[in-house]
Amino acid sequence: MILSLAAVAAMSSGGGSSLNSSSPLDPFDSSTSWSLAEDPSNSSSEPVVRTLTPDFQPATTAVAIQEVNPWDIALCVTGTLISCENALVIAVLFYTPTLRAPMFILIGSLAVADLMAGLGLILNFVFTYLIDSSVEFVTLLSVGLLISAFSASVFNILAITVDRYLSLYNALTYHTERTVTFTYLMVLFIWVLCVTLGSLPALGWNCLRDESTCSILRPVTKINAVALAVTFLLVFAMMMQLYLQICKIAFRHAQQIAVQHQFVAISTTKGVSTLSAILCAFGACWLPFAMYSIVANSSYPAIYTYATVLPATCCSVINPIIYAFRNPDIQKSLWMACCGCFPSNLSLRPRTSSDV
Numbered sequence: 001m002i003l004s005l006a007a008v009a010a011m012s013s014g015g016g017s018s019l020n021s022s023s024p025l026d027p028f029d030s031s032t033s034w035s036l037a038e039d040p041s042n043s044s045s046e047p048v049v050r051t052l053t054p055d056f057q058p059a060t061t062a063v064a065i066q067e068v069n070p071w072d073i074a075l076c077v078t079g080t081l082i083s084c085e086n087a088l089v090i091a092v093l094f095y096t097p098t099l100r101a102p103m104f105i106l107i108g109s110l111a112v113a114d115l116m117a118g119l120g121l122i123l124n125f126v127f128t129y130l131i132d133s134s135v136e137f138v139t140l141l142s143v144g145l146l147i148s149a150f151s152a153s154v155f156n157i158l159a160i161t162v163d164r165y166l167s168l169y170n171a172l173t174y175h176t177e178r179t180v181t182f183t184y185l186m187v188l189f190i191w192v193l194c195v196t197l198g199s200l201p202a203l204g205w206n207c208l209r210d211e212s213t214c215s216i217l218r219p220v221t222k223i224n225a226v227a228l229a230v231t232f233l234l235v236f237a238m239m240m241q242l243y244l245q246i247c248k249i250a251f252r253h254a255q256q257i258a259v260q261h262q263f264v265a266i267s268t269t270k271g272v273s274t275l276s277a278i279l280c281a282f283g284a285c286w287l288p289f290a291m292y293s294i295v296a297n298s299s300y301p302a303i304y305t306y307a308t309v310l311p312a313t314c315c316s317v318i319n320p321i322i323y324a325f326r327n328p329d330i331q332k333s334l335w336m337a338c339c340g341c342f343p344s345n346l347s348l349r350p351r352t353s354s355d356v
Contacts, residue, residue, distance in 0.1 A: 071306035072125055078313050079121025085320040086115040089330070096333045101175075102183035103167070106160045107323050107330075109187045113152035113194075114316040120145040121313060139219055140202045147220070148198030151228070153316055155190045157282065158235050160323060161242045162186075168249045200224060207298075214298035216305045222297055229290040236283060243275045278322055285315035 089111040093099050124142045131138060163183065167174045207214035207221045215225035250272070289308040296304065324330050 068129060069306075071303075071310070072128060074310060075121050075306075075313060076125040078310065078317065079118040079125070082114055082118030082313070082316045083122065084118075085317065086111040086118065088334075089320050089324045090115065092324075092330055092333045092337060095337070099329060099333065102163055102179055103160075104329075105180075105183050105187065106156060106163055107327075109190070110153060110156035110160065110319060110323060113149055113156055114319055116145065117149035117153055117313070117316050120149050136208055139208070140206065143201050143217070143220060144198040146198075147201070147228070148194045150312070150316075151197050152190060152194040153319065154232060154235055154286070155194060156187075157319070157323075158239060159186050159190060161239050165242045165246055165249075168246055168253075197228070211298065216293060216296050216298060216300060217309075218298060225293045229293040232286055232290045236286070239282070240279060243279060247272055247275065281318050281322065282315065285311050285318070288312075 090108060093104055093108045093111070120142065124146065127138045127142050166179070173179070201219055201224075205221060205224055206219035208219045211218075213221050213223075215222045217225060220228075289312040292304065292308045325334075
């Protein structure tokens, strides 16, 4: 035993060359440390033999890679599609000077809202996976942008419904300067209201300090989520009532014009089918999310939240198709834009009952 201690001491002091040549361990390697280890099985009173054992410490630390949620990828792709569609609508309206009627002002405002919603979905993906999302400012900025954009989208759809009702109810005085002024004031009110709603989380109406008050969309509180959902249900009820009145007016016009009875009947039927498609698409997209926001909270599985949020975002994909690309004047501008020229003297077609 004494001889083994002497041999170890000799090798550690001067005889390390033989060890270095026969073993891959290098005592001077900075990545290798040496420690004394004691044999735990030796419980006798004899002298304890201590041997040198290497402790390997890795020179680099592994970086944890966050797994990407497929639902977040789907939302990001949806946001990209929304942005491209609505950017095209905004470009057509901007470069066509004749498309300045109240109807096109509201369609442009809706396109801006949906464009912001699409960009908000993309930024939310970037903030979640490429930037530290634990920073409160990043979280509040992302949720504020999404609330403002989607709220503006819903309220602009309601404004378009009001405009369509007024165009039939006050057909003689609709195309006046007062109507244009009223439209601009309505758009301004919508955006001020929606920016205020989006600013509430940043102003302290959030659940970052108390996770128990969170809704299905952190950091929105449960109270705020319920208030937004109830507001949506009220908007949906107002849209149904206005479209019902539009149908009544359209059918009354059809009865009053007996000479064009067949033509107007076909046109009115087309308008009613369009209204049904609009209401069904809007309700199918938003009603599941609104109802789930009322009954659920942050303790519910996240997959249910994704399953209701994704259809709601798809409403911004459908909006350009329903309100912009179906319009004959915008279609004509798009075809001319494809030829490389934007029209400056495009004649607008008068609105009929099928344009509801």
